[in-house]
Amino acid sequence: MKIENHILDILQLYEYAMAIGKSLDYKESCDLFLKLILKRKNLNAAWILEPKGKLLHSTYAIPFGKEISIKKDQPISEFLKTIEFSKIVPVDSIVSSISPIPIDKGNATIFNLEEEGYLFLYSKKDNLSNKDLSQLEPVIKKFTINLKACKALKEQEQLLHNLEVQNQELSDYAHMVSHDLKSPLRSVDTLAAWLIEDNKDKLDEHCSTQLDLIRSNVEKMDALINGILDYSAIGKNQVETYKIDLNLLLKDVLNMMEIPSHISVNMPELPTIIGDKYRLQQLFQNLISNAVKYNDKPKGVIEIGIEEKEQFWQFYIKDNGKGIDEVYFNKIFKVFEKLENIEGSTGVGLSIVKKIVDLYGGKIWLTSEPGKGSTFYFTLKKKSNGEA
Amino acid sequence: MLITTTNTDEIVSAISNHVGDNAALITIGEHTEIDVTQLISELNASQTKFMGGIFPKVIHGNSILDKGIVINTLNNLESMFLVKNISTKDYTIPKVVFSKNHDYSLFTYVDGLTSNISHYLSELYENYGMQTNYFGGGAGSLSLEQRPCVFNSEGVFQDAAVFAIMKMSSRIGVKHGWxxxxxxxxxxxxxxxxxxxxxxxxxxxxxxxxxxxxxxxxxxxxxxxxxxxxxxxxxxxxxxxxxxxxxxxxxxxxxxxxxxxxxxxxxxxxxxGDKASLINAAKGAAQDSIKKASAPRKAILIDCISRILFLEDNFDKELTAITSTIEKNFDNISIGGALTLGEISSYGEGFLEFYNKTVVVGLFE
Structure with missing residues (x-):
């Protein structure tokens, strides 16, 4: 009979232990374990008090009762200090004062859960013994770890949520500001154009140059704003992906760009991949446009290449232009970072490229030699997440 | 009170005369030839407060009946609620304010063939805790085919529960004998x-x-x-x-x-178990309930239908063991109840449990 009782004790601990860790939600974890203890041990109530500064707060209670938020005064502090790991105490005025439910008799069994506070199990009778406390020790320790994990997950989720909200807010802000800036800019440009048009004969050369400068700067600013708008729009919407023939896409891109006659663009037969046309166009257009813009050779050559890997496509766009010093390799992908002042350059192009590659779950990097040219490599996952 | 007529007007009149301004707990045997929807409509018209359930069999005194309506008065009713969607857990238990200096009893009938009954009981305990005693049973058909079986003034429902909270003390005994x-x-x-x-x-x-x-x-x-x-x-x-x-x-x-x-x-x-152990347990449940009772007005028995399937002809002995134990201590007490698909009570005032093959005896003051 004794052996049978020991087996029963062990199996009961197994039941309790298996009820812990099934969830990483704080309330659900408490429900799963504490309701089981209440049922099996015929107890009446359970609650957890957590110290926060000088206060004690209830973080869980069954039955719900009232919420506890009480100052940890001297008698309460002294009382809690006496609980090293666990203790059974008759309900007195101190225990009553930190109970969510009105109790004035019976016994409370208190477990010290370290940073997670104190667990109280209440019984109208004396349903828990010191033997129970010893047996429950490993189970309660596991429960404490479970509560810690629940909190860590919640904090992580909260941080991620905050980050997402902040990213969204920043993106919305950039979009809104850029959009609002375009309207007065258009007015400035129109007014400058009218001034030139209406005063063609009256304006001296100095004034005409100044007005042309105004229009040229307005144009730069417009390009910059368009860049910001494009940048903030990437990743904003869920975009459908579909099959794209890259040969046709690149043909369209090159037609749109008007490549100067001294520069030739070579490319092999390209595959059909899964993606969305608009963003892939942006990606290739920005890289080819840079290769054209920063080419100082009398005979410029741009080479587009591709290599099929198991999980992704690896592309490269190679030019024989000015090249980039290695110290700038990371800097160039940051927004508004440009290495030299070239007309029409906004410093947004490569940031847009990086953002699109990120969105496709890929990587972008480059090799370059100043004076000889650069090669930009990027990968696109064969099965993208469809978010663009 | 037992009603055997199937005439709805007569039933309504008998119920309203019996309970007066109080509410009625209506326990109906599943083979009773009445239209429950019509009964509900007429009870509403007569402004009688009520809740109830349809069960495989009902108990009245020492009789077990397939047909018939047992009426118990729910005195000092504080509130009465309907809870739908028990299986999907998509409900909220209403808040109730309990006064410190009174005893309360909560009586519930739940669709015994729905799922997540334990969750419903857990929700009741989470909300009302030790402020009330709990007592009740699972309604439904012995065919085990789920159908509407609990009702109140809003209609008759399946996958639902009804409960009443009364300012009334009660003593409960629970035993099974297995x-x-x-x-x-x-x-x-x-x-x-x-x-x-x-x-x-x-x-x-x-x-x-x-x-x-x-x-x-x-x-x-x-x-x-x-x-x-x-x-x-x-x-x-x-x-x-x-x-x-x-x-x-x-x-x-x-x-x-x-x-x-x-x-x-x-x-x-x-x-x-054997016949003797089950009958002894039933007697024990009755004895437990009378231990602390002082002057109960009625006894409600919630006895599992599967006990009658096991005890067969000897079930009379189980019922007599309960009723004679109660009557020996309290004269003129009304005894009624149901043979149920699952039984409900708080075991020794602890957490609420849903039982099978068990007898629950409740004495209400």
Whole structure:
């Protein structure tokens, strides 16, 4: 009979232990374990008090009762200090004062859960013994770890949520500001154009140059704003992906760009991949446009290449232009970072490229030699997440 | 009060005369030839407050009836509620303010064939805790076909529960009389009311081995319940009677379908009882209820339908054991109730439990 009782004790601990860790939600974890203890041990109530500064707060209670938020005064502090790991105490005025439910008799069994506070199990009778406390020790320790994990997950989720909200807010802000800036800019440009048009004969050369400068700067600013708008729009919407023939896409891109006659663009037969046309166009257009813009050779050559890997496509766009010093390799992908002042350059192009590659779950990097040219490599996952 | 007429006007008149300004607890035998929807409509018209359930059989005094309506008065009613969607857990238990200096009793009828009844009971306890006693049973048909079986002024519903809270003290006795044959076993896999694994093995194989060895009978394709009704499972509790779970059938996979849910990793014994032990337990439940009672006005019996299926003709003896024990102590007490699909009470004032194959005796002051 004794052996049978020991087996029963062990199996009961197994039941309790298996009820812990099934969830990483704080309330659900408490429900799963504490309701089981209440049922099996015929107890009446359970609650957890957590110290926060000088206060004690209830973080869980069954039955719900009232919420506890009480100052940890001297008698309460002294009382809690006496609980090293666990203790059974008759309900007195101190225990009553930190109970969510009105109790004035019976016994409370208190477990010290370290940073997670104190667990109280209440019984109208004396349903828990010191033997129970010893047996429950490993189970309660596991429960404490479970509560810690629940909190860590919640904090992580909260941080991620905050980050997402902040990213969204920043993106919305950039979009809104850029959009609002375009309207007065258009007015400035129109007014400058009218001034030139209406005063063609009256304006001296100095004034005409100044007005042309105004229009040229307005144009730069417009390009910059368009860049910001494009940048903030990437990743904003869920975009459908579909099959794209890259040969046709690149043909369209090159037609749109008007490549100067001294520069030739070579490319092999390209595959059909899964993606969305608009963003892939942006990606290739920005890289080819840079290769054209920063080419100082009398005979410029741009080479587009591709290599099929198991999980992704690896592309490269190679030019024989000015090249980039290695110290700038990371800097160039940051927004508004440009290495030299070239007309029409906004410093947004490569940031847009990086953002699109990120969105496709890929990587972008480059090799370059100043004076000889650069090669930009990027990968696109064969099965993208469809978010663009 | 027992009503045997099937005339709705007469029923309504009898109920309103019986309960007056109080509310009525209406317990209907499933074969009673009445239109419950019409009864509800006429009770509403007569402005009678009520709630009720339809059960396999009803109890009135020493009689067990397939047909008939048993009426109990719900005195000092504080509030009465309907809870829908028990199976999907999509409901909120209403807030109730309990006064410190009074005793309360909560009476509930729940669709006994719906799932997640344990969750409903847990929600009741979370909200009302130790401020009230709990008492009730599972309604439904003995055919085990789920259909609308609990009702109040809003209509008759399945997958629902009704409950009333009364400012009234009550004394409750709970016993079953089944004892251990073998165990403990671990229910290593379960889903709702289906045991999918015992001790990491096929549950029917484990169950069959124990039961056949003890009973000397052999399970065939068609006799599962005939044997299993005498061999329920018992969920182990510390220093208290186990909670009985009734195996109803074995499915194609050798999984055991029970009345009432079992959690994964719960420890169970396989139990058995005989006529004497069950009848003694019923008497014990009655004795427990009368221990602290001073002047109860009525006794409500919630007795599991599967006990009558096990005891058969001897069920009269169980009922007499209960009624005679109560009547010996309290003259002129009205005794009524139902044979139910699951029984409800707080065991020794602790957490609420849903039982099978158990007798719950409630004495209401």
């Amino acid at each position: 004892s251990k044959v073998d165990g403990p076993f671990i229910v290593t896999k379960a889903e709702g009311n289906i045991i999918k694994e015992i001790n990491w093995k096929n549950p029917f194989k484990v169950y069959k081995e124990v039961v056949e060895a003890h009973s000397g009978k052999t399970f065939t394709d068609s006799n599962f319940f005939d044997i299993a009704k005498g061999y329920p499972f018992g969920i182990l509790k510390d220093d208290a009677e186990c909670i009985v779970r009734d195996p109803l059938m074995v499915n194609d996979k050798g999984e055991l379908v029970c009345v009432g849910e079992l959690e994964v990793n719960v420890l169970v014994d396989i139990l058995n």
